[in-house]
Amino acid sequence: Mxxxxxxxxxxxxxxxxxxxxxxxxxxxxxxxx
Amino acid sequence: MAQREEWGTRxxxxxxxxxSAIGLGNIWRFPYMAYENGGGAFLIPYxxxxxxxxxxxxxxxxxxxxxxxxxxxxxxxxxxKNWEWIGWWQTxxxxxxxxxxxxxxxWALNYVFLAFGQGWGENPGDxxxxxxxxxxxxxxxxxxxxxxxxxxxxxxxxxxxxxxxxGVKKGIEKANKIFMPVLFVLILIMIGRAVTxxxxxxxxxxxxxxxxxxxxxxxVWTAAYGQIFFTLSVAxxxxxxxxxxxxxxSDINNNGFITVFVNCGFSMLxxxxxxxxxxxxxxxxxVGVDEVVGSGVGLAFxxxxxxxNLLPASTLFGVLFFLALFCAGLSxxxxxxxxxxxxxxxxxxxxxxxxxxxxxIVGGLISIVFVTRGGLLVLDIVDxxxxxxxxxxxxxxxxxxxxxxxxxxxxxxxxNKLSDFTIGSWWLFCLKVITPIxxxxxxIMNLIGDIxxxxxxxxxxxxxxxxxxxxxxxxxLSFILQATKTASVETK
Numbered sequence: 001m002x003x004x005x006x007x008x009x010x011x012x013x014x015x016x017x018x019x020x021x022x023x024x025x026x027x028x029x030x031x032x033x
Numbered sequence: 034m035a036q037r038e039e040w041g042t043r044x045x046x047x048x049x050x051x052x053s054a055i056g057l058g059n060i061w062r063f064p065y066m067a068y069e070n071g072g073g074a075f076l077i078p079y080x081x082x083x084x085x086x087x088x089x090x091x092x093x094x095x096x097x098x099x100x101x102x103x104x105x106x107x108x109x110x111x112x113x114k115n116w117e118w119i120g121w122w123q124t125x126x127x128x129x130x131x132x133x134x135x136x137x138x139x140w141a142l143n144y145v146f147l148a149f150g151q152g153w154g155e156n157p158g159d160x161x162x163x164x165x166x167x168x169x170x171x172x173x174x175x176x177x178x179x180x181x182x183x184x185x186x187x188x189x190x191x192x193x194x195x196x197x198x199x200g201v202k203k204g205i206e207k208a209n210k211i212f213m214p215v216l217f218v219l220i221l222i223m224i225g226r227a228v229t230x231x232x233x234x235x236x237x238x239x240x241x242x243x244x245x246x247x248x249x250x251x252x253v254w255t256a257a258y259g260q261i262f263f264t265l266s267v268a269x270x271x272x273x274x275x276x277x278x279x280x281x282x283s284d285i286n287n288n289g290f291i292t293v294f295v296n297c298g299f300s301m302l303x304x305x306x307x308x309x310x311x312x313x314x315x316x317x318x319x320v321g322v323d324e325v326v327g328s329g330v331g332l333a334f335x336x337x338x339x340x341x342n343l344l345p346a347s348t349l350f351g352v353l354f355f356l357a358l359f360c361a362g363l364s365x366x367x368x369x370x371x372x373x374x375x376x377x378x379x380x381x382x383x384x385x386x387x388x389x390x391x392x393x394i395v396g397g398l399i400s401i402v403f404v405t406r407g408g409l410l411v412l413d414i415v416d417x418x419x420x421x422x423x424x425x426x427x428x429x430x431x432x433x434x435x436x437x438x439x440x441x442x443x444x445x446x447x448x449n450k451l452s453d454f455t456i457g458s459w460w461l462f463c464l465k466v467i468t469p470i471x472x473x474x475x476x477i478m479n480l481i482g483d484i485x486x487x488x489x490x491x492x493x494x495x496x497x498x499x500x501x502x503x504x505x506x507x508x509x510l511s512f513i514l515q516a517t518k519t520a521s522v523e524t525k
Contacts, residue, residue, distance in 0.1 A: 001234045001241070002242065004073065004241075004242070005072070005073055005237065005241035005242050005243065006241075008073025008076060008241045009073065009241045009305070011073075011076060012073070013301055015076075015080055016294050016295075016300075016301055017301075019290065019298075020294035020295045020298055023290045023291045026453055026454075027287055030284075030453065
């Protein structure tokens with residue numbers, strides 16, 4: 001895999017799962033999940 | 034009037050919403066769309082579409098369902114008595130999809146058993162269309178029932194009925210609390226296997242290679258919006274119905290963001306799994322990945338089984354793959370059915386037990402068409418028309434009516450009052466301007482495309498009956514249902 005492909009794969013996973021993790025942690029902080 | 038059912042936990046609602054959004058398309062459509070439309074560069078329009086259409090529409094539907102506490106027809110009727118038909122239109126779209134989607138889940142269940150010993154043989158493509166489906170040469174020729182498919186489709190209907198019959202908390206929530214974790218474990222095991230295969234990186238290179246020239250092409254942007262729109266189960270009554278079961282104090286905005294992020298994250302994982310396997314398969318056959326790549330039914334039931342044949346410990350991977358398809362499909366099937374049953378219960382005041390049983394019988398009888406030898410051809414036509422003229426047009430009408438003719442800001446105030454973080458006026462701008470423009474363009478292009486050229490080269494009579502007939506028929510039925518007397522609807 002080229003560096004460009006690896007970077008885009010990491011961006012894709014970070015935006016989606018990172019976004020989900022932030023939102024879930026926000027809900028967990030309120031003990032609402 | 035009986036108290037509306039509620040989810041037992043917030044996580045139960047999120048898993049059900051995610052279970053509805055994650056379907057077969059995440060596994061067999063997203064990877065190909067990304068590959069076809071610029072590879073890694075596709076992620077730019079994809080994420081832009083996610084933020085400007087996916088998240089705004091899902092918050093709109095969550096907010097509407099939660100505020101008005103009703104299925105789609107009841108919710109639209111509460112917004113304005115004249116708009117109840119839009120809710121019925123969306124409900125009929127869900128009904129039509131459910132009666133053919135169940136057959137595809139039935140195929141997947143058959144393939145779970147076939148995976149033991151690779152029952153699809155050396156040439157899975159020929160096996161699928163020949164021995165398995167025994168496909169006729171015309172959608173007007175049913176050619177009799179395929180009993181193995183009938184049996185598994187019946188099993189899916191029975192499971193679906195049992196879940197719905199048990200109610201929101203004890204049925205739908207419980208089922209999704211089982212199916213979703215199982216689905217994620219299955220996909221993670223398969224990714225672990227796929228990325229450690231020789232030449233898997235070649236496949237991933239094809240998926241993520243960035244072709245930035247593609248993002249200058251408007252068709253790539255339309256494809257990204259289309260993918261986001263189809264993957265989130267919006268505009269077919271489901272999200273409005275599911276959110277109507279939320280308790281009065283519920284964080285709508287955060288739930289919307291979580292649902293969208295997890296759904297899109299799952300698509301990324303599915304892409305990695307599928308292209309990892311395709312990279313290995315291409316190398317084994319001494320061809321390029323571009324020669325083995327595909328999407329849809331062909332990818333799942335012909336290409337992947339072919340790749341499975343080449344894998345070490347192929348039985349395990351085969352069982353896991355088709356079990357994942359089964360779980361992803363069933364959780365979506367449950368949501369489609371619930372959207373329809375909930376609408377009937379709200380309109381006529383029928384009990385859950387009666388409604389879900391009647392739905393299973395009527396839906397089951399109609400879905401027999403799709404387990405005949407000509408079933409795939411009928412399915413192909415209905416699926417094309419219901420996607421292009423059902424979902425896209427209901428979505429377009431929904432955003433135009435709600436964003437332009439209704440005080441949508443009341444929904445924004447409602448969700449902001451309840452949520453951890455608020456949404457600003459960007460949300461309204463996306464709904465008023467961006468989404469209608471993109472959906473309007475898609476609707477016009479779809480219409481022109483199908484008027485210019487007969488879809489799939491099928492005979493005009495088949496397209497008139499299963500295509501135009503269905504999409505026009507459900508609009509007419511929606512107006513008829515709006516005009517019929519209501520037993521329990523309390524409109525403002």
